[in-house]
Amino acid sequence: MVGRVQPRQVLALDDIDLSDLEFWARPWEEREGAFLTLRRERPLAHFAEPDPGDSPIPVPVGPGYRAVVRHADVAHVSRHPEVFLSGPGAVSILDMPQEMVEYFGGMISTDNPRHARLRRIVSAAFTPRRVKSIEDGIEHRADRILDRLGETGECDFVTEVAAPLPLEVICDMMGIAPADQAAVFRCSNIILSMGDPEFVPPDQHPIEAFLNAGAELTALMHDLGAHRVEHPTDDLTSALINTNIDGEALTPAELSSFFILLVVAGNETTRNAISHGLWALTEHPDQRAIWQADVEGVTPTAVEEIVRWASPVIWMRRTAGEDVELAGEQLAAGDKVLLFYNSANRDEAVFDEPFRFDVRRSPNPHVGFGAAGPHFCLGAHLAKREITVMFRELFARLPDIEATAEPDRLRSNFINGIKHLPCRFTPVPVPSGG
Numbered sequence: 086m087v088g089r090v091q092p093r094q095v096l097a098l099d100d101i102d103l104s105d106l107e108f109w110a111r112p113w114e115e116r117e118g119a120f121l122t123l124r125r126e127r128p129l130a131h132f133a134e135p136d137p138g139d140s141p142i143p144v145p146v147g148p149g150y151r152a153v154v155r156h157a158d159v160a161h162v163s164r165h166p167e168v169f170l171s172g173p174g175a176v177s178i179l180d181m182p183q184e185m186v187e188y189f190g191g192m193i194s195t196d197n198p199r200h201a202r203l204r205r206i207v208s209a210a211f212t213p214r215r216v217k218s219i220e221d222g223i224e225h226r227a228d229r230i231l232d233r234l235g236e237t238g239e240c241d242f243v244t245e246v247a248a249p250l251p252l253e254v255i256c257d258m259m260g261i262a263p264a265d266q267a268a269v270f271r272c273s274n275i276i277l278s279m280g281d282p283e284f285v286p287p288d289q290h291p292i293e294a295f296l297n298a299g300a301e302l303t304a305l306m307h308d309l310g311a312h313r314v315e316h317p318t319d320d321l322t323s324a325l326i327n328t329n330i331d332g333e334a335l336t337p338a339e340l341s342s343f344f345i346l347l348v349v350a351g352n353e354t355t356r357n358a359i360s361h362g363l364w365a366l367t368e369h370p371d372q373r374a375i376w377q378a379d380v381e382g383v384t385p386t387a388v389e390e391i392v393r394w395a396s397p398v399i400w401m402r403r404t405a406g407e408d409v410e411l412a413g414e415q416l417a418a419g420d421k422v423l424l425f426y427n428s429a430n431r432d433e434a435v436f437d438e439p440f441r442f443d444v445r446r447s448p449n450p451h452v453g454f455g456a457a458g459p460h461f462c463l464g465a466h467l468a469k470r471e472i473t474v475m476f477r478e479l480f481a482r483l484p485d486i487e488a489t490a491e492p493d494r495l496r497s498n499f500i501n502g503i504k505h506l507p508c509r510f511t512p513v514p515v516p517s518g519g
Contacts, residue, residue, distance in 0.1 A: 090440045092117035098126050103152055103423075104135045104178070106279070109498045117440065120428040123154045129412040129422075130154075134178055140292045144179050150402070150421035151411075156432035156452065158412050159424045162403055163456035169403035169422065171460060172196040176402045178423065192346060193401070193460060200459060206335055207343060207463065210324040218319075219258055223471055226253045227478045234483075234512065242488065242508040243360050246479075251355035251471055255347055260313070260320030265305060272298035273348045279497035283504060299345060306341040347464070353500060354397040355468045358453075359475055360492070360503040361395035365442050367488040372444045380480050387444035388472045393451035394442055396427035397501050401455065426452045427501065486510035 093114045101119045102108055108116070123130055129151045137144040153159055162169045174180030175194040192203045230249050234240055248270065256266050275298040278284035280291035309322055317323040325335055325343070335343065366373040376383045405420045416422070430451045431439040454462035462468070479486055488508050495502030 090114055090117060090442075092121050092440060094118035094122055096122070098122055101130070102132060103130075103425075103498065104132050106135075106496060106498060110496060117431060120154055120425070120431065123152065124428060124432060128153075128155050128158065129414050137179060137292065138290065140290060142182050142292060142296075144182065144292065147174075147180060147421065150178060150423050151414075151416070152425055153412070153422050154425050154428040155412065156429040156435040156450075159426065159429040159452055160456045162411070162422060162424055163452075163458035163460065166196060166200075166459050168406055168409055170196050170406045171200070171403060173404040173406075173419075174402075174421075178402060178421070192343065192463075193350075197459070202330075202333055203335070203339065203343075204459070204463065206328055206330050206333060207325065209330055210321060210328045212324075215321065215324065219254065219467065220470055222257050223250070223254055223474045226250055226257070227474045229253075231478055231482050234510075236512050238512065239489070239507065239509040242363055242486075242506040243356065243503055244505065246475070247356040247359040247363075247503075247506075248352075250359070250475055251352045251468075252348075254467075254471060255351050258321045259306075259344060259347070260309060260318060260322045261305070268301065268305070269348055270352075272302050273352050276345070276349055277353050277497070277500045277502070278495070279499060281496045281504075302345050302348065303341040306344040307337060310337055310340050350398075350462070351464045351467065353502070355471050357397040357500065357502050358392055358395045358468065358472055360506055361397070361501070362391040362472065362476065363479075363486065363508065364488050364492055364503070364506060365391065365394055369442050372442055376444045376476075377480055377484065380477060383444055384473055384477065386447050386449065387476070388469050389449045389451060390442065390444050390446045391472060392453035392469070393430045393436075393446070393449060395501060396430050396451075396453050398453075398455075399427045399497075399499055399501055400425045401460075424452075424456070426455070429456075482513045483510040484513070 091114060093112075095115050096119050101123065108119070131149050131151055133149045134146050136146060153162060171193060172195055192200060192207070195203060227250060230246055234245065240246065252266060252270050256263075256269060261269060274284045275294050278291070278294075280294075285291050285294040306322075310326055313320075313323045313326055317327065322340070325340055328334060366376070376387050400423045403422050403424065405416045405418055405422065407418045409416050411422070430436070430453060433439055435450060454465040454468070486508055487510070488506050490507045492503040493505040495504050
């Protein structure tokens with residue numbers, strides 16, 4: 086058996102609407118077929134912006150956006166942040182109100198010089214000693230998570246394995262108390278839910294829910310930051326508060342915004358990559374056998390392939406700062422472009438057999454963490470380490486683990502999320518003294 090997805094081109098070119106949530110509820114094969122059509126026939130298609138409905142705060146609907154679906158074009162836009170900006174209106178399709186930008190945008194919704202300043206301060210807090218401590222914590226957390234499964238033989242892989250690892254690592258890293266971790270998890274689900282009814286009740290507008298969740302996380306970090314000023318510890322919050330580069334430090338608002346970004350980007354994307362990884366291995370047992378036969382040798386390429394295959398963040402927005410040509414078409418200053426990483430990661434011009442899941446794929450220039458440029462994911466190394474550790478531990482302790490039903494997918498055009506994934510396994514007892 087060869088690990089493949091066969092794209093189905095069931096939609097005519099003019100029937101593809103990337104702004105319609107119903108499109109994202111279609112089977113994965115049909116969505117892949119639609120992006121295949123766009124790459125070949127309309128690589129810079131224009132789409133209307135989604136209607137925000139009866140929003141509790143004004144959210145203007147703009148003139149639409151262009152979908153950048155080819156790998157080369159995604160890379161080009163990412164390499165030219167001086168032309169394709171991240172600051173105007175943030176990185177969402179709709180221009181977010183300023184209060185939402187402050188909650189949810191942070192570093193990814195800024196341009197130079199502010200972006201360079203924020204990234205410089207944050208990067209300086211990740212000293213080699215702190216990075217080593219974080220990596221050691223990943224090993225510890227992965228062991229604890231699998232210990233908690235006990236002798237059950239089955240579980241919801243997302244909520245009991247994939248989600249707890251990045252959440253607990255990030256909370257440990259920032260110094261968030263265990264009692265607050267459930268609230269952090271709940272708020273992160275809401276922020277990236279796109280209004281999915283499992284996370285946002287039908288009688289509440291998604292934007293109101295997003296703002297409330299952002300306010301809750303902001304208050305949590307504000308209180309912790311204020312406490313760490315007087316009572317510093319060895320956590321990242323203390324380091325960020327006290328890091329000063331050329332007389333500049335993070336403001337309390339910037340600290341809270343970074344925490345939200347870390348929780349959302351670092352937690353949600355990693356857990357979805359791990360969840361997609363188990364589903365891919367269940368669907369493609371030949372690739373699973375290859376990986377398990379040489380865990381140390383195959384893991385580096387397998388982890389990269391999981392990120393390519395899952396493409397947890399589907400797109401990110403940029404705004405043209407000047408009149409510019411892209412993909413043979415003329416854009417005007419102010420035009421919005423969405424970089425569809427999922428489509429770039431299936432581009433036939435770059436990847437040999439892009440619809441084949443191949444744990445030994447090399448080279449693998451995927452853009453699952455964004456394309457090269459100043460906005461390349463700051464946490465890519467951490468995410469890959471978490472994926473590496475979790476699958477290494479799964480193979481060692483639960484070697485026959487497999488999904489037992491189709492994933493329950495998040496209804497979203499932004500995050501390729503899996504909400505639930507039932508699985509079964511034969512537990513391997515922990516050695517005495519281990």
